[in-house]
Amino acid sequence: MGKFRKDGxxxxxxISTSALPDIVFMLLFFFMVTTSMRETDLKVKVRVPQATExxxxxxxxxxxxxxxxxxxxxxxxxxxxxxxxxLNDTFATTSEIAEYITSERAQRDEAEVPYMITSxxxxxxxxxxxxxxxxxALRRVSALNINYSARKxxxx
Amino acid sequence: xxxxxxxxxxxxxxxxxxxLLIFFLVTTTMDVDSGLRRKLPPMPPKDMQxxxxxxxxxxNIFEVLVNSKDQxxxxxxxxxxxxxxxxxxxxxxxxxxxxxxxxxxxxxxxFFGETLVTKGVISLRNDIGTTYGTYIAVQNELVRAINDxxxxxxxxxxxxxxxxxxxxxxxxxxKLMPQKISExxxxxxxxx
Numbered sequence: 001m002g003k004f005r006k007d008g009x010x011x012x013x014x015i016s017t018s019a020l021p022d023i024v025f026m027l028l029f030f031f032m033v034t035t036s037m038r039e040t041d042l043k044v045k046v047r048v049p050q051a052t053e054x055x056x057x058x059x060x061x062x063x064x065x066x067x068x069x070x071x072x073x074x075x076x077x078x079x080x081x082x083x084x085x086x087l088n089d090t091f092a093t094t095s096e097i098a099e100y101i102t103s104e105r106a107q108r109d110e111a112e113v114p115y116m117i118t119s120x121x122x123x124x125x126x127x128x129x130x131x132x133x134x135x136x137a138l139r140r141v142s143a144l145n146i147n148y149s150a151r152k153x154x155x156x
Numbered sequence: 157x158x159x160x161x162x163x164x165x166x167x168x169x170x171x172x173x174x175x176l177l178i179f180f181l182v183t184t185t186m187d188v189d190s191g192l193r194r195k196l197p198p199m200p201p202k203d204m205q206x207x208x209x210x211x212x213x214x215x216n217i218f219e220v221l222v223n224s225k226d227q228x229x230x231x232x233x234x235x236x237x238x239x240x241x242x243x244x245x246x247x248x249x250x251x252x253x254x255x256x257x258x259x260x261x262x263x264x265x266x267f268f269g270e271t272l273v274t275k276g277v278i279s280l281r282n283d284i285g286t287t288y289g290t291y292i293a294v295q296n297e298l299v300r301a302i303n304d305x306x307x308x309x310x311x312x313x314x315x316x317x318x319x320x321x322x323x324x325x326x327x328x329x330x331k332l333m334p335q336k337i338s339e340x341x342x343x344x345x346x347x348x
């Protein structure tokens with residue numbers, strides 16, 4: 001009764017790859033959701049110090065960044081090796097911070113301004129003099145919420 | 157019977173998706189931004205008078221100085237960063253009510269009732285030549301000491317960590333164990 005066909009030369013059907021795009025799209029969406037767009041090209045070398053009492057920066061849209069560190073090798077010819085401040089994509093001085101904060105504020109909703117945070121990404125070998133100047137400049141424009149960027153320290 | 161539609165070849169869809177995926181992998185960053193949250197004091201108004209009677213008593217101030225050689229002077233004594241944690245806790249707790257450690261004040265704290273609350277203030281001053289790494293290490297130790305004290309109180313009262321409490325409970329603990337770190341304007345404190 002059994003209906004067994006015995007085809008000697010039966011070809012294997014091609015494997016359906018239609019599920020592959022689905023998998024890749026899943027990966028794609030995962031990365032799109034979990035990562036953030038790289039906004040600026042770092043022109044200074046920043047290696048932030050380690051700390052244990054870290055708080056996450058919750059709302060990325062409310063954060064403005066100030067990078068401080070030694071200029072990268074390709075910029076050292078024109079900018080020297082002393083730590084410099086980088087705002088957006090250019091090197092800046094402390095006097096330009098006020099302007100930067102005002103322009104950052106103008107881009108946000110007025111109601112959100114009090115919650116804005118300035119994240120200081122400072123290289124761990126920088127001297128405090130420059131950091132204090134930045135802090136004073138921030139106080140003058142009353143951008144009082146700051147965040148010292150730091151890496152998670154591995155517990156000893 | 158309707159005619160079966162021919163299956164279309166979807167293998168290039170994967171290529172497109174891969175291209176998008178790789179584009180996103182390259183242009184985005186994965187790092188979670190984290191750091192020490194601080195609040196700067198507002199600029200004092202220009203015509204503000206400093207009231208000499210309003211000075212904080214010496215015993216209520218925990219003085220931490222960092223010089224340009226990244227050395228620590230705590231309450232007039234040299235100290236290593238590793239020991240700062242314990243010294244801070246001793247200062248903030250003042251269990252024995254020692255006369256050189258901060259005073260305590262009776263305060264009405266929600267959930268706890270009338271409790272003694274320390275009047276201790278931490279004063280941090282650094283030189284302009286201090287390395288940023290050291291500055292953060294010191295800040296971190298101070299914050300860690302106080303956070304651990306808060307955790308202790310919270311565990312004793314609710315058997316939970318401070319961060320797992322609700323907002324009102326956290327507020328009460330913040331009142332009980334204040335984190336008052338004041339940063340003086342940096343001066344050149346010797347040693348270049």
